[in-house]
Amino acid sequence: MSDRAADLISRAHEAHVVVAGGGVAGLVAALECAKVGIRVTVIEASDRLGGSIRTEEIDGLAVDLVADGFALGAPALDTLIDELGLRDAVEPAAGDAIAVAVGSPDALRVARLPVGLAGIPANPWSDDARRIIGWRGAWRAYLDRLRPPLTIGREQSLGALVRTRMGVRVRDRLVAPLAFGRFGVDVDDVDADLAVPGLSTALTRAGSLAGAISQLLPDGPAPSRATLRGGMGRLVDALAGRLADLEVEIRTGARVAGLHRDDVGWTVRIENAAPDAAASAPDADSVAQASDPDATGAPDPDATPTGQIIADVVIIATDGDAAASLLASAGISVAAPASRQRDVVTLVVDAPVATATATATATAVAPTSSAPSNASPATTSAAPATVYAAPAIASAASGIRAAAVEDATASWPHLAATAGPRRILRVQLEAPTDPSRPGPFPPSAPTSDGAQRAHSATTGALANTTSPSPSPSPSTSPPELVAQARRAASALLGAEVGEPRAAAHRRVVLAPPASVIGHAERTAAARAAIAGREGLVAVGAWLAGGGIAPIVADTVDEVEKVRARILFGRE
Numbered sequence: 001m002s003d004r005a006a007d008l009i010s011r012a013h014e015a016h017v018v019v020a021g022g023g024v025a026g027l028v029a030a031l032e033c034a035k036v037g038i039r040v041t042v043i044e045a046s047d048r049l050g051g052s053i054r055t056e057e058i059d060g061l062a063v064d065l066v067a068d069g070f071a072l073g074a075p076a077l078d079t080l081i082d083e084l085g086l087r088d089a090v091e092p093a094a095g096d097a098i099a100v101a102v103g104s105p106d107a108l109r110v111a112r113l114p115v116g117l118a119g120i121p122a123n124p125w126s127d128d129a130r131r132i133i134g135w136r137g138a139w140r141a142y143l144d145r146l147r148p149p150l151t152i153g154r155e156q157s158l159g160a161l162v163r164t165r166m167g168v169r170v171r172d173r174l175v176a177p178l179a180f181g182r183f184g185v186d187v188d189d190v191d192a193d194l195a196v197p198g199l200s201t202a203l204t205r206a207g208s209l210a211g212a213i214s215q216l217l218p219d220g221p222a223p224s225r226a227t228l229r230g231g232m233g234r235l236v237d238a239l240a241g242r243l244a245d246l247e248v249e250i251r252t253g254a255r256v257a258g259l260h261r262d263d264v265g266w267t268v269r270i271e272n273a274a275p276d277a278a279a280s281a282p283d284a285d286s287v288a289q290a291s292d293p294d295a296t297g298a299p300d301p302d303a304t305p306t307g308q309i310i311a312d313v314v315i316i317a318t319d320g321d322a323a324a325s326l327l328a329s330a331g332i333s334v335a336a337p338a339s340r341q342r343d344v345v346t347l348v349v350d351a352p353v354a355t356a357t358a359t360a361t362a363t364a365v366a367p368t369s370s371a372p373s374n375a376s377p378a379t380t381s382a383a384p385a386t387v388y389a390a391p392a393i394a395s396a397a398s399g400i401r402a403a404a405v406e407d408a409t410a411s412w413p414h415l416a417a418t419a420g421p422r423r424i425l426r427v428q429l430e431a432p433t434d435p436s437r438p439g440p441f442p443p444s445a446p447t448s449d450g451a452q453r454a455h456s457a458t459t460g461a462l463a464n465t466t467s468p469s470p471s472p473s474p475s476t477s478p479p480e481l482v483a484q485a486r487r488a489a490s491a492l493l494g495a496e497v498g499e500p501r502a503a504a505h506r507r508v509v510l511a512p513p514a515s516v517i518g519h520a521e522r523t524a525a526a527r528a529a530i531a532g533r534e535g536l537v538a539v540g541a542w543l544a545g546g547g548i549a550p551i552v553a554d555t556v557d558e559v560e561k562v563r564a565r566i567l568f569g570r571e
Helices: 005-013 024-036 073-082 129-146 158-165 167-183 199-206 209-216 233-243 277-278 318-330 413-419 480-495 517-531 549-568
Strands: 016-020 039-044 054-056 061-064 089-091 098-104 107-112 226-229 247-250 254-261 265-271 286-289 307-310 311-314 340-349 386-389 401-405 423-430 500-510 537-538
Touching: 005 247, 005 286, 005 549, 016 024, 016 254, 016 265, 016 307, 024 039, 024 233, 024 311, 024 537, 024 549, 054 500, 061 340, 061 413, 073 549, 098 167, 098 277, 107 129, 107 480, 129 158, 129 167, 129 233, 158 167, 167 386, 167 401, 254 311, 254 318, 265 311, 311 318, 311 549, 318 537, 340 480, 401 480, 413 423, 423 480, 480 500, 517 537, 537 549
Parallel strands: 016 039, 016 311, 039 247, 098 386, 311 537
Antiparallel strands: 054 061, 089 226, 098 107, 254 265, 265 307, 286 500, 340 423, 340 500, 386 401, 401 423
């Protein structure tokens, strides 16, 4: 062994990195450090790892409660999957067909989303488009081809761009439901060129928004996301197993309560996760059979002793609010991005769900003629995997309160094969905004049968697009909440959903996507403030944007700087 190699090994072994948070970002950060020989300690407030990635058995089926997939073609995530030996478990989605619910609660219309990108139709005259925007909306959208080209640089907002070129109906009925349903954001706050990469150049080249979308569409149908057969929990298990092989110390049931820097390094103050904090972490049992609403679970608050650790580097891999609190203890002021809460209710129902939208749009390129055309895109007989509601339908005032419903058995072949006639529906309900009421029921309030409910929450990515953070929620599915999810699913699917065989509930806080206007600037400002303190790094959805793939990519990039600093004394 050369002196140079021996010196690098010695530097790695002498360094100690503490990772605050055992979600996806924290586990990946720990792996990236440990595999080059750095000593690593992971501190996780709950009694389990993985954040939002949690696979549970519900009615005999292995079901992902919130994060159920990831984007295909993401290099960093692909590398991680291969490194962990999970490539054979990757399963592309059976179909990404999407429908939208528009109108009013008393006159709800559910229709197939036309071929396009981010909800922008390639052909507003297609049958699918006209079912949603009507003839008036189609004629208004046609004016897009008669207007002069407009570059994205002159109109950054996706909502404003669509409204200006194609009209309010296209924005409100096609584009807004996707931005709100997937990410919980207003379409006017989305950066057009980040939401649809290449749109600026294509718009200038094509001379119309519809023409630009037609140019950017893929050549043929292709799945955009995938999952792991047996559940996304396999990713967490594989990461945990690899960390165990690398002798990474993992402490669960404890939290990082404060940070202090001196000449020796970082003093990391550790506390037991208090009963309330532990119950609000993603480890508490959130699964309950519909016939047994009393099932609860919570970690032992005395499982990990309090104390402190001296570290050379601290990687904060928590949600935005917790990260802001820890950074404040180190004298750094940052603001977590604004976010919204949702109740995610998973229902296992007996009968097949026959929707009112019986035909699914394929991802073929729509006609691009500049003249009005009644031609419609190619279709298949598959039912839509997901229905997104217009923001007004998802509001509490509508009485439906559902932002989206996904049929997981329509998305994932392995679930369809094991579920048989059963369907697994994931319903996203807009959570109450009153901070004094963290959920549909106050904490520890009795259910109708007098049972007390523990609380749990989850962190990570929601349907591959969002990244929740801890927030209180009932660990069982209260009958009223299950009933509301069932009503919402029936409304959005256009067919009655039967009494659920089993149900589960998670309260999530959505992390805005990286395409939100100002996200890059906020992230840069936060990291600039953090960089002023040696040996301190932050990763996670609040910086990377929602979704497993961007979280992994951002974490790998940031930890590479940590490794370079430890091994070579530079970034």
